[in-house]
Amino acid sequence: xxxxxxxxxxxxxxxxxxxxxxxxxxxxxxxxxxxxxxxxxxxxxxxxxxxxxxxxxxxxxxxxxxxxxxxxxxxxxxxxxxxxxxxxxxxxxxxxxxxxxxxxxxxxxxxxxxxxxxxxxxxxxxxxxxxxxxxxxxxxxxxxxxxxxxxxxxxxxxxxxxxxxxxxxxxxxxxxxxxxxxxxxxxxxxxxxxxxxxxxxxxxxxxxxxxxxxxxxxxxxxxxxxxxxxxxxxxxxxxxxxxxxxxxxxxxxxxxxxxxxxxxxxxxxxxxxxxxxxxxxxxxxxxxxxxxxxxxxxxxxxxxxxxxxxxxxxxxxxxxxxxxxx
Amino acid sequence: xxxxxxxxxxxxxxxxxxxxxxxxxxxxxxxxxxxxxxxxxxxxxxxxxxxxxxxxxxxxxxxxxxxxxxxxxxxxxxxxxxxxxxxxxxxxxxxxxxxxxxxxxxxxxxxxxxxxxxxxxxxxxxxxxxxxxxxxxxxxxxxxxxxxxxxxxxxxxxxxxxxxxxxxxxxxxxxxxxxxxxxxxxxxxxxxxxxxxxxxxxxxxxxxxxxxxxxxxxxxxxxxxxxxxxxxxxxxxxxxxxxxxxxxxxxxxxxxxx
Numbered sequence: 001x002x003x004x005x006x007x008x009x010x011x012x013x014x015x016x017x018x019x020x021x022x023x024x025x026x027x028x029x030x031x032x033x034x035x036x037x038x039x040x041x042x043x044x045x046x047x048x049x050x051x052x053x054x055x056x057x058x059x060x061x062x063x064x065x066x067x068x069x070x071x072x073x074x075x076x077x078x079x080x081x082x083x084x085x086x087x088x089x090x091x092x093x094x095x096x097x098x099x100x101x102x103x104x105x106x107x108x109x110x111x112x113x114x115x116x117x118x119x120x121x122x123x124x125x126x127x128x129x130x131x132x133x134x135x136x137x138x139x140x141x142x143x144x145x146x147x148x149x150x151x152x153x154x155x156x157x158x159x160x161x162x163x164x165x166x167x168x169x170x171x172x173x174x175x176x177x178x179x180x181x182x183x184x185x186x187x188x189x190x191x192x193x194x195x196x197x198x199x200x201x202x203x204x205x206x207x208x209x210x211x212x213x214x215x216x217x218x219x220x221x222x223x224x225x226x227x228x229x230x231x232x233x234x235x236x237x238x239x240x241x242x243x244x245x246x247x248x249x250x251x252x253x254x255x256x257x258x259x260x261x262x263x264x265x266x267x268x269x270x271x272x273x274x275x276x277x278x279x280x281x282x283x284x285x286x287x288x289x290x291x292x293x294x295x296x297x298x299x300x301x302x303x304x305x306x307x308x309x310x311x312x313x314x315x316x317x318x319x320x321x322x323x324x325x326x
Numbered sequence: 327x328x329x330x331x332x333x334x335x336x337x338x339x340x341x342x343x344x345x346x347x348x349x350x351x352x353x354x355x356x357x358x359x360x361x362x363x364x365x366x367x368x369x370x371x372x373x374x375x376x377x378x379x380x381x382x383x384x385x386x387x388x389x390x391x392x393x394x395x396x397x398x399x400x401x402x403x404x405x406x407x408x409x410x411x412x413x414x415x416x417x418x419x420x421x422x423x424x425x426x427x428x429x430x431x432x433x434x435x436x437x438x439x440x441x442x443x444x445x446x447x448x449x450x451x452x453x454x455x456x457x458x459x460x461x462x463x464x465x466x467x468x469x470x471x472x473x474x475x476x477x478x479x480x481x482x483x484x485x486x487x488x489x490x491x492x493x494x495x496x497x498x499x500x501x502x503x504x505x506x507x508x509x510x511x512x513x514x515x516x517x518x519x520x521x522x523x524x525x526x527x528x529x530x531x532x533x534x535x536x537x538x539x540x541x542x543x544x545x546x547x548x549x550x551x552x553x554x555x556x557x558x559x560x561x562x563x564x565x566x567x568x569x570x571x572x573x574x575x576x577x578x579x580x581x582x583x584x
Contacts, residue, residue, distance in 0.1 A: 058347045059347065060347075060348075104540055185349075185381035185382060185385075186378075186381065188378075210484055211484070231370050231371060232371050232379050232381075232382035233370070233371045233372075233373070233378040233379045233382075234378050234379075234380075234381060235373065235378035240370070240373055242370075243370075273348075275348065275349040275350045275353070275385060276348050276349075276350035276351075277347065277348035277349075277350070278348075
């Protein structure tokens with residue numbers, strides 16, 4: 001009764017579609033030359049923030065709404081989701097950025113210096129006020145992807161380097177699918193992973209800055225991810241000195257404890273995005289595509305996976321269906 | 327309407343293409359403002375291979391407006407010249423908006439580097455749009471170096487502070503009545519753009535004020551309205567300010583106050 005589905009790509013989109021379909025009882029195989037998640041996928045370099053309200057500052061409304069269920073979905077799939085919200089701060093000179101951010105976002109409350117110190121002691125001494133985005137969460141992208149692959153393997157999903165497409169094909173190859181999705185473009189992101197033993201942040205922190213916005217995501221054991229630049233470029237070969245310098249500078253301004261951190265990794269990749277920076281489910285020929293997750297891979301992959309599964313099962317046209325693609 | 331290096335532009339509004347929430351919002355902003363020129367940066371976008379930014383640039387080229395590549399992010403003459411040469415290849419245009427930043431924090435132009443780079447680029451056949459301060463002597467040197475357009479700042483890039491030195495801007499207009507003048511940078515509100523046009527400027531160039539508004543496309547349209555109003559006001563030859571109040575209806579039959 002259930003038809004076989006071949007999923008191309010094993011980044012966050014491919015694995016999420018695989019997980020959703022497996023949960024609905026479809027036999028699935030995942031085809032990727034790398035045979036699983038890894039540095040070839042831009043989700044490997046993601047922040048792992050499940051932060052629909054923060055993203056709503058710039059993103060279109062569907063990102064906020066569809067992202068709301070992401071934390072529950074990931075938890076249901078066995079991911080270790082940490083629900084401590086997000087702290088948003090700005091340097092004294094940019095205090096008005098914080099007011100604008102508050103005006104344009106939802107589900108937050110103001111923290112004064114004492115409340116901030118109670119939440120994140122190291123920030124309390126440095127910032128007189130902050131926003132706590134109360135409903136947000138985060139996860140470790142790499143741990144999550146690897147655990148999900150293992151879980152899918154246990155459920156009988158085969159991971160193959162190459163294979164003839166069996167049954168319905170769902171293409172989740174990200175930027176590589178530009179061969180059939182010409183509107184897709186790359187948006188370069190650079191990030192840094194470091195170990196800062198002196199820094200005790202327990203939740204993602206966003207520093208609003210007119211030129212060098214930054215987020216910091218704790219990964220446990222003193223490891224932090226700093227991200228991320230956003231440059232209109234498909235280059236995924238190298239991070240530039242300037243970008244890394246800006247990220248490190250901003251982190252140092254946020255907490256001087258980062259000054260003595262060990263640099264573990266400098267990462268770079270290009271996010272696949274459509275012109276409206278919203279993801280799409282579409283059909284080209286007999287393939288269904290899930291693509292364009294931009295900077296919202298972990299946030300929107302669950303909703304996109306559900307839409308793709310609905311398309312397959314009922315031939316429905318979900319919200320982010322894109323009809324006239326090619 | 328302004329004419330830059332022999333090309334007449336159908337709008338007095340020029341828009342930057344950075345920092346929008348998405349290319350679609352950017353396109354909406356252009357459509358609703360009717361802007362006639364798009365500035366495009368390439369210093370960062372081209373790193374890692376000249377064509378790495380091509381997908382985004384294609385979206386800009388699809389807007390069907392004149393493209394003015396810029397040297398944003400360049401802090402030295404050499405960087406600016408190299409970036410301009412790359413821009414000429416990539417966009418097939420001799421136009422270049424020349425930025426040589428002299429101060430990292432305020433993004434203030436380096437007047438000395440600017441003149442030097444303008445001279446080099448003009449000699450190489452470029453048509454230079456220098457992003458400069460409102461300093462009269464600097465502007466004179468830029469014209470000597472071959473520039474036929476001047477783009478003085480209203481205020482530092484991205485600050486939204488408006489026109490910081492109205493006297494200086496007015497003075498430029500008075501000294502260079504035949505040079506196209508564009509207020510570039512520092513505008514935050516439509517009223518400030520209207521003011522620039524009322525001073526007799528030919529156009530305004532803005533980016534952050536539109537891109538960082540809550541509704542960029544609506545703000546772009548608001549600016550376009552203000553620019554049109556300011557230009558029409560200037561063209562209509564405004565009355566001079568007076569200290570003496572002048573009643574607009576006759577006061578026949580009433581006693582004089584004195």
